[in-house]
Every structure is written in C-alpha cells, then in structure tokens.
Amino acid sequence: MSTGGNAEGAGAGPAGAIAAAAATATAVPSTATRSAPGGAGRRGTVFGETMLGTVLLEREDRARRIRLDLRVAADRVMRPFGTTAARASGRVRVAGWADDTHAEGELEISPLARRRIRYRISFTAEGRRFMLDGWKSITPRRPVASLTVLPFTLYEDGTRAGRGTLRFPVATQLPPFLASFRFPRATGSAETLTAPRWQGEPGRTEVWYTTLTDPATGTGLWLHHELVAPADGSEPYAHGWAAVFPKDGPVRHARFGPAGWTPGAAGFRAAGVEAAPGRLTGSAGALRWDLAEQAADAPLFTFPGWSWRRPLLPAAQILPAARASYDGTFSYDGTTLTPTAAPGASARIYGHGNARRWAWLHADLGGGDVLEIVAAVSMRPGLRRLPPLVFLRLRRGTRTWPRRAERSAVGWAGLGRFRAAIGLPVWTVSGRAGLRRIRVEVTQPEDRTIALDYTDPDGSRAVCRNSERAGAHVLLERWWFGGWRTEAEWTLDGTAHAEVGTR
Known part of the structure; x- marks a missing residue:
C-alpha cells in the first residue's frame, strides 16, 4: 500500500474508467448513432x-x-x-x-x-x-x-x-x-470537448481530471471531478478529490461531495467545485485551488476518435488538449503554490466503470512532444486472462504515432500488438509500428504514490495507485539500413503522471 494513504469512496481513476473498453476496441462503428459533439467532421x-x-x-x-x-x-x-x-x-x-x-x-x-x-x-x-x-x-x-x-x-x-x-x-x-501539412477531420475544440456527455442513462460514469507539475517546486497536482449514475437507477451524484504530491513530504489528498448533479453546466459544477473551459476552482478539506488553463495543443484521442463521437464502446477517453499550461494558486497545509505556465493536461472519460487491471501514463516530454498510454485487461468473462491491450499515442510536432489509435492495441489481425507488463513499482510497455519501435519504463515510487478505493456504478470496487511524481524512460528507435537506431530518448524524474489499478 502507498504511504500516501487509502481513502474510501466511489470513483474512477484517470485510466480506470476508460480501460474497461479495451476488450471491444475493434468494434466497427455504426452509422446509426447520434451526431458527434462539438460539430466534429469538418476538415482542419x-x-x-x-x-x-x-x-x-x-x-x-x-x-x-x-x-x-x-x-x-x-x-x-x-x-x-x-x-x-x-x-x-x-x-x-x-x-x-x-x-x-x-x-x-x-x-x-x-x-x-x-x-x-x-x-x-x-x-x-x-x-x-x-x-x-x-x-x-x-x-x-x-x-x-x-x-x-x-x-x-x-x-x-x-x-x-x-x-x-x-x-x-x-x-x-x-x-x-x-x-507536415495535414487536413484532419475536426474533432471539436478543447471547450466543446469539455461539455458533459451524460444523457440520463443509468450505469454510467463521467470524469473530468487534470494533472500538472509546478515547475518551480516540482510538486505534482491531481484534480478529479466525477459524475456517477448508479446502475440501479437511483439518483446520480457528483463528487471528486484533489491531491498534492510535494517533492519533499508525504502525499496529501481530500475529497468533496457527494452532491446533487445539475445538468446544463459547461463542464463539471457541483459542491462548490468547478471544472469549466479554461478554469478550475474549488476546495476539498484543507486544499483550495484557483487555476487558469490554457490549451497548448490540439485534442488527442487515446482510443479511436469514433469511440468518443459515437459511444459504442464500454468507455472512451480523450484529452481536449494534448498539452496545456496552468497559472494560479493551490493551497494546502499552510503552503500556497503559485504555478506559472505549469505543464499538464486535462482529460475526459465517459463509460461504464473500471477495468480488471490497468495502467496509465501521461508524459510531457518537452519540446512539444507528449506521450499518453492506457494498458488494460477487460472485465468481460473469458477475456480476463488475456494480456493487457495497449493504447499508445506519441505526438511529436504535428504528427501522432502510431497513425491509428487501434494499431497498438490490435496490431494487424492480432499480430504486432504492443505488450504491457503491469506491476508496481515498475511497469513497462513496448511495441513496434511501421519502421519505429518504442519501449517505455514507468516507475512509481511508493512514497510518491497514493492509493484510493473506487466504486463503479454497478457497485463493484477497484483500487487505484496514482503518482503525479512518477519517473519514466522512453526509448524510440527507427529501422535504418538494416538496424535499429535511436531516434529519440527521454528520461523524466518526478514529472511523469502515472497510475496502476487492480481489483
């Protein structure tokens, strides 16, 4: 267990709610679905x-x-x-x-x-x-x-x-x-992708979460906002938490809610806490925050883009902006942080609940490069013993690799899937697509990790272990004239955001 503590309550971690979709990620999207949010479909x-x-x-x-x-x-x-x-x-x-x-x-x-x-x-x-x-x-x-x-x-x-x-x-x-010129199909702006997705169905969870690193102190921050619609049809409720990961000292966290949910907000708004386009404000226990968010990149779809536009899978995740910067204040235990141009990102989840096992990484690699990973084992009967499916998206400049989000998870007809070894304190992901291959090693030190107990909409439970001061080593290689050569290599010490979940 983490020295950061163990808290009871309902929830879904940054990767947990989306990871349940891994087993059906190869489904074919139907055309008989509602239109995409945010006017998606136009070319940019x-x-x-x-x-x-x-x-x-x-x-x-x-x-x-x-x-x-x-x-x-x-x-x-x-x-x-x-x-x-x-x-x-x-x-x-x-x-x-x-x-x-x-x-x-x-x-x-x-x-x-x-x-x-x-x-x-x-x-x-x-x-x-x-x-x-x-x-x-x-x-x-x-x-x-x-x-x-x-x-x-x-x-x-x-x-x-x-x-x-x-x-x-x-x-x-x-x-x-x-x-470098591309004419991608528009996916909506960061503002439109922040709007709530829930349409009143039972058995759903919707999450807005933000992770960032204060460049002045090396402190990691995690803000989690969640709407839960229980599977038994009872009243939906909103809740969440904030956690701070100081460079020196134990992890601190506090919860807010549960509170009633009022539809129609631009993002999340409940219990005096707000996660709206460009703004994050609220308090939980002794923790208080007021942060301005500025998107610094285009949206990034960890899962296939159609899985967000057409909710056919058990869950889906997106980053309204692959990178963002944050300015403002965050207070805890008599300490006030004043992040300035702090690197991080906000993400969105909409789905049914957590996976059986999962791992998640968000890594700002510097120079405009960013890496997002979800690796998961499905809760579906008969699929629980299969290796984790991996969704890996590496954005460098104007390009995202692999080119299709499904590639790392399913390969070609099942061949060439990326592999994940999920564990603590170290977990790894490796794979090859085209002329490139990658190996990622993530380290979540026990003293920088917090454990939280979650409850899914159907009442089942999971445990998430999250670190906003994780380490990561990323090696990207390219096949060149008969051999593998290093194309890029990154080492992050205390600035990677990572999570491992189990049941």
Missing part, C-alpha cells in the same frame, strides 16, 4: 514551421540568435483568398536568455485578402512573459522574400523589449514544411 489544417534569425533586446548592443519551432492548427482548411485564424504552439529559443517549450499564440493567415501573415506568440524568459508580434508582408514583386522573412517586435506588458527578424530557411526546411 495542421502544419509545422521552423524559423531562424536574430533579436536585439533593449539595452543590449549585440543581437542574439533566435529559433522558433511552431505547430500551427486551424479549425478549417486554409483559404488562400480569405483569412484563416489558427492556433500556434511550440518552442522559442533565444541564445543565453530564453528556452520556452510551451510557447503559444495565434496566426492570422491572409496572404491575398490582407497580404500578410501575422504571428503573435507568447513565451516566458527569466520568469517574465513576452509577446513576439510581427507579420510577413506579402507582395508579388518579392514572392519568396515576402513569404519567408518575418520582422517582429518583442513586447513585455505592452512595452517594447526588443526587435528582430526571423527567416524561413528554404533550402533545409521546405521539404519537412510541405510534408
């Missing part, structure tokens, strides 16, 4: 862009090198004769001064209608927030230069802090830039 545009240049800061006499790596996403296909608004996220590096992997902002893409492409990117340097504001002025007299040169001004609180120029290096970056 996604691409990556890298620019290099120099910036001269105020009160300095020598320019510094600057590099901008962006992932740009629009909710519609770009219109060359119109104006397209897009979100941008990525990394800003200024030599000897800034390296922010959670930069974010917006683009106005209007090459013909307004003859400009404007960039407004916010980033952090030396604990202060800056805005990079500039635009490419499009002219037919200099088509290449006008599309590749970005003069900009840096601002801090509206005051000019520097000037510079970025350039798109055509010789080296044009091929990857063109290859």
Whole structure:
C-alpha cells in the first residue's frame, strides 16, 4: 500500500474508467448513432514551421540568435483568398536568455485578402512573459522574400523589449514544411470537448481530471471531478478529490461531495467545485485551488476518435488538449503554490466503470512532444486472462504515432500488438509500428504514490495507485539500413503522471 494513504469512496481513476473498453476496441462503428459533439467532421489544417534569425533586446548592443519551432492548427482548411485564424504552439529559443517549450499564440493567415501573415506568440524568459508580434508582408514583386522573412517586435506588458527578424530557411526546411501539412477531420475544440456527455442513462460514469507539475517546486497536482449514475437507477451524484504530491513530504489528498448533479453546466459544477473551459476552482478539506488553463495543443484521442463521437464502446477517453499550461494558486497545509505556465493536461472519460487491471501514463516530454498510454485487461468473462491491450499515442510536432489509435492495441489481425507488463513499482510497455519501435519504463515510487478505493456504478470496487511524481524512460528507435537506431530518448524524474489499478 502507498504511504500516501487509502481513502474510501466511489470513483474512477484517470485510466480506470476508460480501460474497461479495451476488450471491444475493434468494434466497427455504426452509422446509426447520434451526431458527434462539438460539430466534429469538418476538415482542419495542421502544419509545422521552423524559423531562424536574430533579436536585439533593449539595452543590449549585440543581437542574439533566435529559433522558433511552431505547430500551427486551424479549425478549417486554409483559404488562400480569405483569412484563416489558427492556433500556434511550440518552442522559442533565444541564445543565453530564453528556452520556452510551451510557447503559444495565434496566426492570422491572409496572404491575398490582407497580404500578410501575422504571428503573435507568447513565451516566458527569466520568469517574465513576452509577446513576439510581427507579420510577413506579402507582395508579388518579392514572392519568396515576402513569404519567408518575418520582422517582429518583442513586447513585455505592452512595452517594447526588443526587435528582430526571423527567416524561413528554404533550402533545409521546405521539404519537412510541405510534408507536415495535414487536413484532419475536426474533432471539436478543447471547450466543446469539455461539455458533459451524460444523457440520463443509468450505469454510467463521467470524469473530468487534470494533472500538472509546478515547475518551480516540482510538486505534482491531481484534480478529479466525477459524475456517477448508479446502475440501479437511483439518483446520480457528483463528487471528486484533489491531491498534492510535494517533492519533499508525504502525499496529501481530500475529497468533496457527494452532491446533487445539475445538468446544463459547461463542464463539471457541483459542491462548490468547478471544472469549466479554461478554469478550475474549488476546495476539498484543507486544499483550495484557483487555476487558469490554457490549451497548448490540439485534442488527442487515446482510443479511436469514433469511440468518443459515437459511444459504442464500454468507455472512451480523450484529452481536449494534448498539452496545456496552468497559472494560479493551490493551497494546502499552510503552503500556497503559485504555478506559472505549469505543464499538464486535462482529460475526459465517459463509460461504464473500471477495468480488471490497468495502467496509465501521461508524459510531457518537452519540446512539444507528449506521450499518453492506457494498458488494460477487460472485465468481460473469458477475456480476463488475456494480456493487457495497449493504447499508445506519441505526438511529436504535428504528427501522432502510431497513425491509428487501434494499431497498438490490435496490431494487424492480432499480430504486432504492443505488450504491457503491469506491476508496481515498475511497469513497462513496448511495441513496434511501421519502421519505429518504442519501449517505455514507468516507475512509481511508493512514497510518491497514493492509493484510493473506487466504486463503479454497478457497485463493484477497484483500487487505484496514482503518482503525479512518477519517473519514466522512453526509448524510440527507427529501422535504418538494416538496424535499429535511436531516434529519440527521454528520461523524466518526478514529472511523469502515472497510475496502476487492480481489483
């Protein structure tokens, strides 16, 4: 058992409620279902862009090198004769001064209608927030230069802090830039994907949960909000908890609710606690929080996207934003944390209950890369003795691997499935898809883990052991000219978010 304590009550962990769907993840979606939430189905545009240049800061006499790596996403296909608004996220590096992997902002893409492409990117340097504001002025007299040169001004609180120029290096970056373009089917914004799914059916659970790491202290935070509709048809209720995982000291947690559920809220709202688009507020025992949430990436579907749009499986999970940043306050035991641009993510679950065994990982790998894993053994009779099914999604820049969410779980006709060895304090996942293979080793130290007892809508129980200060080692390799070569490798110490559940 965890030194963090063992609490009684109803609930579903970050992975537990969705993991029950693993045994039927290969089901074929029906067309006779209700429409997708959030207007899903429209095509969007996604691409990556890298620019290099120099910036001269105020009160300095020598320019510094600057590099901008962006992932740009629009909710519609770009219109060359119109104006397209897009979100941008990525990394800003200024030599000897800034390296922010959670930069974010917006683009106005209007090459013909307004003859400009404007960039407004916010980033952090030396604990202060800056805005990079500039635009490419499009002219037919200099088509290449006008599309590749970005003069900009840096601002801090509206005051000019520097000037510079970025350039798109055509010789080296044009091929990857063109290859990065995707036109995915829109899945809805982070705001629309936060809306409640429950339609009044008995035997359902719906979860909103958030995990993040305070960069200043290394403290991990976990906020869990849940709606439960008992299988016996009795009144639904809302409840949840908050937990804090200090770098030094024991894990603390407290519950709120149960309370009545009022339909119609934008997200979760009960017992004085709210999880709404862009805002998380509330209290539980001696724990209090008020956090602003800013999405920094597009939604990520751990399970197939259709399983969220059409609720055919026992459960489904999504991240309305694969990465997000958090600012605000979190208080406990006389200590007040003030997270600033804290990396993390919020996720959503809708389903029937927990799996027989499961493991979950959310890892912000830095540089805009993120890894999400659910591995589970089904509760279905006859399937309980099968190995865990693995759903693994690695997003790097504009691409998510494996390309289809089903690939890691079912392979090709059952061949090539990813494998998981679920245990504590260490569990692993490994597998291969295409020319890449991956091995993930997750460590949940006992003194950084909390154990919670859960009750499903049908009254059955499970135990979840969660750590918001877990460790993880991720090795990604690629087959190249007859051998495996390391493509990327990440090691996280105390910043991975992980969970193991059993019955």
